[in-house]
Structure formats: C-alpha cells, structure tokens
Amino acid sequence: MADRNHNLALAGMLALEMAVFSFTGAQFLTVGNAFEIARLSVELGLLSLALTPVIVTGGIDLSVGSLLALVAVTFGKLWRDGGLPLGWAVVAALVVGLAGGGLNALLIARFELPPLIVTLGTYSMFRGIAEGLTGGADNFSNFPPRFLFLGQGSFLGFVPPQTLIFAAAAVGFAWLLHRTVIGRGWYAIGHAPAAARYGAVPVGRRLALAYLLSGAASAVAALIYVAHVGQAKSDAGTGYELLAITAVVLGGTSIFGGVGTIGGTLLGLFSIVVLEGGLRLSALPSELTGILTGVLLLAAIGASSLAGRIPARFPMRRVAIAGGVLAIAGGVWLFVAMRPRGGPGVRRLVIAVMPKAKGDPYFVSCRVGAEEAAAALHADLIWDGPTSMDPARQNEVIEGWITRRVDAIAVAVANDVAISTVLRKARANHIPVVTWDADAEPDARDYFVDQATAQGIGYALTDEAARLLGGHGSFAIITGALTAANQNEWIRFIRERIAAKYPGVTLTAVRPSDDDRDKAFAETQTLMKVYPDVKVILAISAPSVPGAAEAVKQSGRGDVKVTGLSLPNMCKPYVHAGIVGSVVLWNTRDLGYLAVYAADALARGTLKAGAARLHAGRLGVVQIQGTDIILGPPLVFTKANIDRYDF
Amino acid sequence: MRREASVAIAWAALLIVLAFAAPGFFSAGNLRDLLLANVSTLLAASGMTLVILAGEIDISIGSMFAVLAVIAGLIARAGAPMPLAALTAAGAGALLGAANGGLVAGMRMPSIVVTLATMILWRNALNWATGGAWIENLPSNFQWFGLGQTAGEVFILTVAAVLVVALGWVLKNIAAARAVYATGAGAESARLAGIPVRRVVFWVFVWMGAMTGLAAVLDAVRFREVQSNAGVGLELKAIAAVVVGGASITGGRGTLLGTGLGVGLLASIGPALTFLHISPSWEKAIQGAIILASVVIDFARGAEARKNG
Numbered sequence: 001m002a003d004r005n006h007n008l009a010l011a012g013m014l015a016l017e018m019a020v021f022s023f024t025g026a027q028f029l030t031v032g033n034a035f036e037i038a039r040l041s042v043e044l045g046l047l048s049l050a051l052t053p054v055i056v057t058g059g060i061d062l063s064v065g066s067l068l069a070l071v072a073v074t075f076g077k078l079w080r081d082g083g084l085p086l087g088w089a090v091v092a093a094l095v096v097g098l099a100g101g102g103l104n105a106l107l108i109a110r111f112e113l114p115p116l117i118v119t120l121g122t123y124s125m126f127r128g129i130a131e132g133l134t135g136g137a138d139n140f141s142n143f144p145p146r147f148l149f150l151g152q153g154s155f156l157g158f159v160p161p162q163t164l165i166f167a168a169a170a171v172g173f174a175w176l177l178h179r180t181v182i183g184r185g186w187y188a189i190g191h192a193p194a195a196a197r198y199g200a201v202p203v204g205r206r207l208a209l210a211y212l213l214s215g216a217a218s219a220v221a222a223l224i225y226v227a228h229v230g231q232a233k234s235d236a237g238t239g240y241e242l243l244a245i246t247a248v249v250l251g252g253t254s255i256f257g258g259v260g261t262i263g264g265t266l267l268g269l270f271s272i273v274v275l276e277g278g279l280r281l282s283a284l285p286s287e288l289t290g291i292l293t294g295v296l297l298l299a300a301i302g303a304s305s306l307a308g309r310i311p312a313r314f315p316m317r318r319v320a321i322a323g324g325v326l327a328i329a330g331g332v333w334l335f336v337a338m339r340p341r342g343g344p345g346v347r348r349l350v351i352a353v354m355p356k357a358k359g360d361p362y363f364v365s366c367r368v369g370a371e372e373a374a375a376a377l378h379a380d381l382i383w384d385g386p387t388s389m390d391p392a393r394q395n396e397v398i399e400g401w402i403t404r405r406v407d408a409i410a411v412a413v414a415n416d417v418a419i420s421t422v423l424r425k426a427r428a429n430h431i432p433v434v435t436w437d438a439d440a441e442p443d444a445r446d447y448f449v450d451q452a453t454a455q456g457i458g459y460a461l462t463d464e465a466a467r468l469l470g471g472h473g474s475f476a477i478i479t480g481a482l483t484a485a486n487q488n489e490w491i492r493f494i495r496e497r498i499a500a501k502y503p504g505v506t507l508t509a510v511r512p513s514d515d516d517r518d519k520a521f522a523e524t525q526t527l528m529k530v531y532p533d534v535k536v537i538l539a540i541s542a543p544s545v546p547g548a549a550e551a552v553k554q555s556g557r558g559d560v561k562v563t564g565l566s567l568p569n570m571c572k573p574y575v576h577a578g579i580v581g582s583v584v585l586w587n588t589r590d591l592g593y594l595a596v597y598a599a600d601a602l603a604r605g606t607l608k609a610g611a612a613r614l615h616a617g618r619l620g621v622v623q624i625q626g627t628d629i630i631l632g633p634p635l636v637f638t639k640a641n642i643d644r645y646d647f
Numbered sequence: 648m649r650r651e652a653s654v655a656i657a658w659a660a661l662l663i664v665l666a667f668a669a670p671g672f673f674s675a676g677n678l679r680d681l682l683l684a685n686v687s688t689l690l691a692a693s694g695m696t697l698v699i700l701a702g703e704i705d706i707s708i709g710s711m712f713a714v715l716a717v718i719a720g721l722i723a724r725a726g727a728p729m730p731l732a733a734l735t736a737a738g739a740g741a742l743l744g745a746a747n748g749g750l751v752a753g754m755r756m757p758s759i760v761v762t763l764a765t766m767i768l769w770r771n772a773l774n775w776a777t778g779g780a781w782i783e784n785l786p787s788n789f790q791w792f793g794l795g796q797t798a799g800e801v802f803i804l805t806v807a808a809v810l811v812v813a814l815g816w817v818l819k820n821i822a823a824a825r826a827v828y829a830t831g832a833g834a835e836s837a838r839l840a841g842i843p844v845r846r847v848v849f850w851v852f853v854w855m856g857a858m859t860g861l862a863a864v865l866d867a868v869r870f871r872e873v874q875s876n877a878g879v880g881l882e883l884k885a886i887a888a889v890v891v892g893g894a895s896i897t898g899g900r901g902t903l904l905g906t907g908l909g910v911g912l913l914a915s916i917g918p919a920l921t922f923l924h925i926s927p928s929w930e931k932a933i934q935g936a937i938i939l940a941s942v943v944i945d946f947a948r949g950a951e952a953r954k955n956g
C-alpha cells in the first residue's frame with residue numbers, strides 16, 4: 001500500500017507543479033508545450049524505464065549514459081566512415097547496445113560481481129571507448145531527413161514520433177514487470193536472491209535479462225538522441241545515469257530492491273521534466289531545477305520511509321498533505337520571486353541570452369556586459385544556459401524560449417550542427433536570432449556578433465606561442481574538454497598556421513583540462529617532465545591558464561612560459577611575475593553588451609537585413625560586414641597593459 | 648590480505664612497465680607532485696572507506712568539496728587566520744555530513760538516495776550563489792598557509808599522512824572503530840550485540856564530511872585562488888579507489904591499506920599514460936578497464952582458492 005500512497009502523493013505534487021507553472025510560465029499549459037516536454041523526456045524516459053527492473057532486482061546500472069554515447073558514435077562512424085546503409089547502422093547500433101548490456105550482465109549475473117562496481121567500471125570504459133574512437137573531437141552529422149524525422153518531426157503536426165516508441169516501451173516494460181513470470185522473478189530477486197533461488201527462479205538468467213534490456217534501451221535512446229540533436233558525439237548523454245536513477249527512485253522504487261512500479265517511474269520522470277520545463281518557461285535559473293529536484297527527492301523518499309515505519313493506522317494522508325503544503329509554499333514563493341518587475345502598462349522586451357556554459361568564468365564576465373546593456377535598454381534579460389557539458393541542453397533551453405515567445409534570442413553556440421535546427425524553428429516563429437561568441441549555420445540566425453573568427457584566434461595564439469619561443473622550439477597545448485568544439489576548431493587552425501608559417505616550431509602534445517584549473521595544473525606538471533624540451537605551454541581555456549602558470553611557477557622552471565586565452569583578472573599575478581608572457585582575448589564585457597544590443601535592435605526592427613552599421617550604446621557605431629557584426633580584433637594583454645582591464 | 652594483494656599486483660605491473668618504458672616517472676619531483684595532487688583523493692577515500700565499511704555510501708562529497716573550498720576561501724579573504732579557515736571548513740563539512748547522516752540514520756532513508764539528492768542540491772546551490780565566479784584576491788598567507796612552497800608541501804603531506812596512518816591504526820585497534828565493521832557486516836546482529844548502529848552510521852557521515860572539508864582546504868591552499876567548480880567526480884574517484892582496494896560494497900570488509908593501494912593505482916594511470924605517450928582520449932577507457940580487471944582478477948583468484956580449498 002505504501003506504493004499507492006507514494007504514487008498518489010507524487011501525482012499530487014505533479015498536479016501542483018502544473019498548476020503553479022500554468023500561472024508563472026508563459027505558454028506552459030498548451031498542447032504544443034505538452035508535446036515538446038514529452039519529446040525532451042524520451043531519451044531520459046527510456047533509460048528510466050529500463051533502470052526500473054534493474055533497481056527492482058536490487059541492482060544498479062551507472063553505465064547507461066556512457067553506453068548511449070558509445071552507441072551514438074559507433075552508429076555515426078559505421079554510417080559515415082564504414083559506408084553502411086542507415087538501416088544496417090541502426091541494427092549495428094542495437095547490437096552494440098546489447099553487447100554493452102551483455103558485458104554488464106556477464107559480470108553481474110555470471111560472475112556475481114557487485115553491480116555498483118561493475119557498472120562504475122563500464123561507466124568509465126564505455127564513454128572512454130567513445131572518446132577513443134573519435135579522439136573526443138570527431139562528430140557525425142548530416143544524417144538523412146527520414147532519420148532525423150524520428151527525433152525532430154511530428155505526426156499530424158504535433159505528435160513527436162519518438163513519443164510513440166516511448167509509449168510502446170512503457171507498455172512493454174509494464175507488461176514484463178507486472179504481468180509476467182519474469183517480472184515476478186525480478187521482484188523475488190530484489191526481496192531476497194537466495195530465497196528466489198530456492199523458489200526456482202533462474203536468478204542468473206533473470207538478472208542477465210534486466211541488464212541486457214538496459215543495454216537495448218540505451219541503444220534505442222542513443223538513436224533517438226542522435227535524430228533529435230542531429231549529431232553523434234562522445235559527450236552525448238553526460239550525466240543521464242544520475243537523472244534516470246533520480247526519476248526511478250523518486251517514483252517510489254526502493255534502491256534496496258523488491259519494490260517499484262513502471263507507473264511510479266513515469267510519475268517520477270514527469271515530475272522532474274515538468275519541473276525543469278516549467279522553471280524554464282518561468283524564466284527562472286536552471287540551478288533552481290537542481291535545487292528543487294534535490295528537495296523533491298528528499299521529501300518523497302522521506303515521506304515513504306516514514307510511512308514504512310509508522311504503524312498502519314497513522315494517517316498517511318497527513319504526510320502527503322504536509323508534502324503538498326511544502327510544495328505550495330515553494331510554488332507561491334516562486335510566483336512572487338518571478339513577477340515581472342516593470343511598471344504597469346509598460347511592455348518591456350524580453351531578450352534571452354545563452355552562454356555555452358553557465359559556470360565558465362569567461363561567460364560570467366560576458367554576463368556583466370549583457371546585464372549592463374539590458375539595463376540601458378530597459379529590457380528584461382533572461383540569462384540561462386547549460387550547467388553541464390551535454391550538447392542537447394542548449395537545444396532544450398531554446399525550445400523553452402520559443403514556447404515562451406521571448407522577443408529575441410542571442411546564443412553562444414556550443415555546437416553549430418546540433419543547434420541550427422532549433423534556431424531555424426525560432427526564426428520560423430518570428431523570433432529574431434543572434435549568435436555570438438561562436439556561430440551557427442548562417443541560415444539559422446539573422447546576425448553573428450563576431451569577436452574573432454576561429455581562424456583569427458588560432459592564428460593569434462600560434463603567433464604568440466611562436467613569438468615566446470623565438471621562432472624555434474616546441475610547445476604543448478592544454479585544452480578544455482577533449483570534446484570541446486571551439487577548442488578543437490582553434491587547434492585545427494593552430495596546426496594549419498604552424499605548417500604554413502613556422503617550420504621551426506612543433507606542437508608536441510595536446511592534453512585536456514576539462515575546464516578544471518586543478519587538472520590543468522596536474523597535466524602541466526606532467527607535461528614538463530615528459531617533454532623537457534617544451535618551452536611554451538599554450539593554454540586555451542580560461543581556467544587552464546592560471547592552472548598551467550601555477551604549475552610552471554611551482555616547478556621553478558624559469559625557461560618555460562605560458563600563454564593562451566583567458567581572462568586578464570585571473571592571470572594578472574602571473575603576467576606580472578613574468579610566467580605568463582601574454583594572454584589573448586577580446587573584451588568579454590563588450591561582447592555580452594553588443595550581443596544584447598544587436599538582439600534588441602532586431603526585436604525593435606531598427607536593425608534590418610543588409611544593414612551596414614549598428615548603434616550600440618557606449619560602443620558607438622559598430623561595423624557590419626555581410627551578416628557579421630564586428631566587435632573588433634582580439635586584445636593581447638601583457639605586463640604593459642593588463643592593469644588597465646578589469647574583467 | 649588477499650584482496651589487497653590483487654591491487655598491489657595490478658599496481659606493481661603498471662609500475663614495472665613504467666620502470667622500463669619511462670623511468671622519468673620515478674623522479675623525485677614527479678612522485679612529489681603526484682602525492683600532492685592526490686592528497687584530496689586520499690583523504691576523501693579514507694573517509695569513504697569508513698562509510699562503505701558501515702554499509703553505506705556517500706556520493707555528495709564532490710559537491711561538498713567545492714562548497715567547502717569556497718567557504719574556506721571566503722573566510723580567508725575576510726581576514727581570518729588560516730588555521731581558523733581550515734577548521735571552519737572541516738566544521739562546515741562535519742555539518743553537511745551530519746545532514747546526510749541525520750537523514751540516513753535518523754529517517755532511515757537509503758544513503759545513496761539521500762546523498763544523490765544532496766549532491767545535486769549543494770552543487771546547484773553553489774553555482775547559483777557564486778554564478779561561477781572564483782574567489783580571487785586572497786591574502787598572501789592563503790597559499791601554502793603562508794609557509795612558502797617547500798614547507799607548505801611538507802606540511803600538507805605530513806597532515807595527510809598522519810591522519811591516514813592514525814585512522815588505519817584506530818580502525819584496527821579501537822573498539823569504537825570496530826563497531827563500524829560490525830555495523831556493515833550485519834546491522835541487526837550488531838544491534839543485538841549492543842552496538843548503537845544508528846549512532847555509528849551518523850558519525851561515519853560526520854567524519855566523511857569533516858575529511859572532505861580538510862581535503863578541500865589542503866587542496867585549495869596549493870593555489871592562489873579558489874575555483875568554484877572543484878571536485879566534480881571526486882565521489883567516483885574515491886568510491887572506485889575503495890572498492891578497487893578490496894572493500895566490500897555491501898559493508899563489513901575492507902582496509903585502509905587497500906584503499907591506499909587503490910588510490911595509488913588509479914592516481915598513477917593518468918600520468919603513466921602521458922609518460923607512455925598514449926593519447927589522452929583513451930584514458931577513460933583504460934581507467935574503466937583497470938577497474939573491471941581488478942575486480943575480475945579478484946574473482947578469478949577467489950575461484951582458484953575455492954577450487955584448491
């Protein structure tokens with residue numbers, strides 16, 4: 001009965017979420033939005049469905065997100081490089097998924113190793129193979145339209161095709177878990193494996209099936225993901241395992257096994273997805289989703305664990321009501337927190353601006369300029385973007401903005417192929433689109449605020465490295481994540497520039513920092529020992545310059561210099577100490593400022609196609625070449641000028 | 648000892664390959680850098696050993712690590728002396744740990760769910776509060792506790808070594824610590840034997856939090872600024888080290904020596920690949936394969952032992 005109580009409480013919370021968001025979120029309660037939310041939840045949903053039997057048996061599968069990435073890149077590679085017809089590539093993808101699930105099944109069911117350890121290992125291994133196969137950088141796109149239809153199209157104008165697959169999978173899993181001998185076997189194993197064995201349940205085979213199905217579901221989710229995002233890359237599905245486990249556990253499945261339903265999982269999934277979508281439409285920061293998800297999880301599990309311990313006569317309803325009251329309080333607070341601030345009757349433009357990653361110090365600094373511009377223009381600024389590396393996140397946020405009908409969108413594009421589809425959709429809905437920092441495909445936006453081309457950056461960085469080397473010697477690169485699209489583009493131009501202009505200079509190694517200062521530090525330390533002849537470290541992600549510089553400083557190697565692309569404030573001490581020779585960057589504040597001005601001018605209609613200049617507040621008149629709004633050349637910060645900048 | 652031997656063999660094999668292929672790995676400078684870089688993992692993993700011994704798990708430590716480093720930085724920037732900043736971070740860590748422990752032991756909620764929730768919560772709250780900005784302009788006595796680089800390094804390594812050795816001794820010899828083993832081996836029988844099982848679980852989480860706080864401070868003082876996104880994936884590193892080191896994930900079995908070996912093995916892989924000139928894009932795959940190999944080796948040796956015994 002605890003099950004049903006839990007589901008009722010959860011259904012109540014879900015209803016409440018929807019009630020609150022229908023007030024706070026523009027366009028929340030529309031058919032279109034319902035299907036958009038459904039579309040976004042399919043990949044996660046498939047993983048959650050498959051994890052339910054796994055967790056019911058008392059196991060866990062941490063490898064689903066990584067397996068999704070592995071299937072996605074093998075599918076892309078077989079189709080593009082292997083020349084396999086699409087149909088066969090799909091079959092091969094399913095085989096890879098089953099093989100991955102099979103490896104887990106073998107180790108867990110046959111060798112009886114603990115699922116947590118096994119799938120922790122395969123979690124790392126599957127994504128590792130995906131990165132190894134592609135070098136992290138390679139990605140696959142330009143899939144034929146009939147395949148992309150699966151992820152982006154719709155039947156009858158509004159039913160996304162992948163939701164039909166999801167519905168079929170939900171029915172299939174529900175039938176298997178609740179209506180068959182196999183399902184009863186899973187519950188028996190979760191309650192007590194030994195007892196299940198005595199009860200003639202073929203424990204090994206049942207367990208194996210659960211992990212095989214999980215592999216198969218990851219494969220199907222991978223195909224849908226690729227069709228949805230339009231590209232396959234090794235960072236697909238990062239972090240999905242935790243989201244899926246959260247949905248399952250929130251849905252009342254006991255992490256100890258033996259208890260859980262598919263219906264509960266669906267409720268858990270929708271609670272999370274609706275929360276995320278609703279907060280987005282209410283223009284609340286995405287961190288709040290995480291915070292509320294955490295609270296929701298604690299409240300739900302706390303309530304059912306209380307219910308389990310308290311004698312049956314204790315009215316369970318009280319717990320549910322307490323939960324509801326809490327949720328209402330939260331909802332009201334939300335409502336108050338996000339009331340429009342403008343005076344009555346004044347229609348303020350809503351300009352939505354997206355960085356590549358919210359926590360990146362580079363974009364934190366762009367935001368200051370964006371806010372300055374919004375204040376000057378009396379516009380409402382929505383600043384939101386991914387907090388993780390997953391490339392699908394940017395698309396999801398923009399989907400939300402389209403539904404919400406913001407007045408203009410400005411995006412720092414993390415992945416041009418993936419995002420262009422959704423940007424075209426925005427334009428089709430008469431929302432002007434500006435790209436900044438990095439461009440999308442030209443027909444997917446009105447203007448590009450161009451701070452510097454990838455070529456310009458790559459060449460400038462190479463020139464600085466070569467200058468510090470005195471035209472001769474070897475250098476190494478510390479990049480962001482190996483999968484970072486921007487950095488990979490720069491590295492390509494760095495190699496090109498060396499080949500063309502600097503015969504005496506060699507690029508010895510490229511090491512990742514994952515945008516973590518500490519990792520950049522450790523990688524630089526090792527680099528200096530392995531390659532003693534490397535005299536310049538070229539660090540090309542903002543946090544990695546201070547990391548590399550600190551490593552050089554602590555090593556006492558006076559002969560090694562650091563240069564790269566970073567924020568002046570972070571690097572000042574090292575520039576003054578002479579460890580960092582120079583830092584290349586444009587004025588990030590002005591970049592954010594200009595992006596908002598351009599978006600605003602488009603929304604007001606003062607900036608039209610074919611314009612030659614733009615009046616941008618304190619920046620004065622800015623030149624436009626074609627569809628590129630030019631910020632100006634990159635700055636090179638040295639000891640002489642760095643103190644004049646504060647960002 | 649069987650399990651520790653499996654890890655030791657795997658680690659020794661890696662080191663032997665390195666001894667032939669890249670003797671530079673064993674230079675004093677490299678070993679010092681490796682030790683320093685892994686102090687935080689080692690401390691986190693020794694806290695995690697206790698948690699796993701007690702039959703629980705804590706996946707919130709990576710997020711806690713970031714929060715606590717920022718707290719230490721803020722306090723230092725406010726002008727407080729460094730020992731106070733360090734103690735506050737450890738204390739705040741103990742509080743965060745007490746929140747986990749309270750929910751697990753008091754409310755009897757499963758630890759993986761509780762710490763999954765707090766993991767998401769702390770990380771998002773921190774991102775929201777800092778907006779991704781670093782804690783900059785720290786006073787000069789922040790880096791190396793104001794001791795200078797060499798003395799600071801010695802100090803950090805000494806603190807870590809003393810803590811881990813003392814914890815190892817306590818785990819072997821003190822009754823209160825043996826209660827952790829008893830709790831993990833069988834909570835019900837432990838309770839019947841008079842062990843306050845829930846209190847043990849609570850304090851294990853508090854200890855985990857305090858260790859995370861210390862780890863965060865000892866890691867942060869190696870730099871001039873505190874970054875606000877530290878510790879992503881620390882929980883997985885620590886858990887992997889503990890289980891590779893032979894602890895049973897269901898509790899009751901494991902040693903700190905095994906954990907130390909596990910940290911050593913996993914910490915060597917990344918730099919080893921650089922020394923061997925292997926592309927970094929294969930690093931995760933190799934790391935995963937080694938985790939799997941170490942559990943499978945152990946399984947195979949167990950099967951051997953069962954056959955011969």
